[in-house]
Amino acid sequence: MxxxxxxxxxxxxxxxxxxxxxxxxxxxxxxxxxxxxxxxxxxxxxxxxxxxxxxxxxxxxxxxxxxxxxxxxxxxxxxxxxxxxxxxxxxxxxxxxxxxxxxxxxxxxxxxxxxxxxxxxxxxxxxxxxxxxxxxxxxxxxxxxxxxxxxxxxxxxxxxxxxxxxxxxxxxxxSDTPKPTSAASTKSSTTGADSKSAPSSLSKAPLYNTTALHLEPTFNVPAIELYQTFLDKQRIQAWSKSPLVCKSTKNVLEVNDEFTIFGGNVTSKLIECSPDKRLVFGWRLNEWRQGHWSRLTMEFHESKEYHETKLQVTWTGVPVGEEDKVKGNFMDYYVRSIKLTFGFGAVL
Incomplete structure (x- = not known):
């Protein structure tokens, strides 16, 4: 410097x-x-x-x-x-x-x-x-x-x-500790683009400095039911309270399906799915710069003893300054709405 x-x-x-x-x-x-x-x-x-x-x-x-x-x-x-x-x-x-x-x-x-x-x-x-x-x-x-x-x-x-x-x-x-290595990490979650921040076919260059979010909402429902709630088009339209626009005419989203919800304000693409265990979406607000996608990873952890599923959300590639908006929208328009629509847990 x-x-x-x-x-x-x-x-x-x-x-x-x-x-x-x-x-x-x-x-x-x-x-x-x-x-x-x-x-x-x-x-x-x-x-x-x-x-x-x-x-x-x-x-x-x-x-x-x-x-x-x-x-x-x-x-x-x-x-x-x-x-x-x-x-x-x-x-x-x-x-x-x-x-x-x-x-x-x-x-x-x-x-x-x-x-x-x-x-x-x-x-x-x-x-x-x-x-x-x-x-x-x-x-x-x-x-x-x-x-x-x-x-x-x-x-x-x-x-x-x-x-x-x-x-x-x-x-x-x-200071009583050895001096750590000072080389900047290329894996940083807050500066530059995360290597997993978007589908490679959708974003080739960093358009924002980005950060990562971690959320862990809990639902009183088996993992299979919660998993399907993010893939079944009718369920998505029910909890999002908006039409789902997608080129595919099938009732359930498949890998590489791109779609919009919330009146076109959110565009998403299913990148990866492992039944009842994991879903990965490319996700962007349409007000973001063209070509910038974040990566929304959901992992489903079901506790059969307590009859609940913890959703581990790891969200990378979120533009710095947008964290609170993205987190708030997810908790309100995804988590809270799903619980209210299907009775999948208490809403505070």
Missing amino acids: VVHNPNNWHWVDKNCINWARQYFEEHVVGVKSSAGGSKYVEVASVSSMEGDCEVSQRKGKVISLFDLKLVMMTKGKVDDEEFEGSITVPEVAFDSEKEDYQFEISIYKETGKLNEARPLIRDQLLPQLRDIFSQFGPALLQTHANDIQVPQSQVKSEYTRANLTQSKASESAS
Whole structure:
């Protein structure tokens, strides 16, 4: 990063969201409970990361400003029963203390036995994650502070030289972790286009900086019924309360079928389907730039013991700034409407 800032006087900032994504992928993936016993759990992947992450400086003082929401996928077993789930951290912020972090634990296909995984996650995984999150801020400054300042040898102002010295001393005192790799991740969910953000035949170049969303609504219905609700054209027209326009005349959507709903405001294309388990759609608002598609992935996790299905939604390629609109519309016009139309669960 080239800096033209005499005496490090002016405000300069650097977007570090790519690096943040890589940092968490390197540090939280693989965190696991201690070996031994019949119970085991580990962090399998980072599903999504939303928010902002920057390093800034003015008058020689360097600060980090970040506010992130993180969703991590987990896997493990209780006795011989394997499970998958997620841990959501609503806020990892620059001013968060180690004990401030909140965690939302979710177990897919939950049973009475699998509930035993929750104490294991709380007692063994969460303390490790708290340590990692508390070290993120110092590591961020250690890696990127020098990129936004001219060398101290080029600073003539005693005021900014003093601030620079103070910042470096503070950084050194607060950071007790090795410096992570600073190469930007090409898999970032927030800058550039996700490699899975759209059908390759529909979008060839990034038209927006994008982010990823993660949702987990629950429906009181078997997975097969919920699965069909997203494919049967009559059901789609019932819960969307709008005509479905599609070239195919068949009653059920098939792979590569493209269609519009909500009066033409939403265009979607079925990319992949695995009965009762997984659906993948290309999805776009028609007000988005022509050619830009997001990728909406739904995975169905049925708990026969609790007579419910958890819908794991991973949504990539959403333009930055559109997250709240997309999330709100999905929860209102998809989830809430489906529950009200077919009685698939309580509506709050």
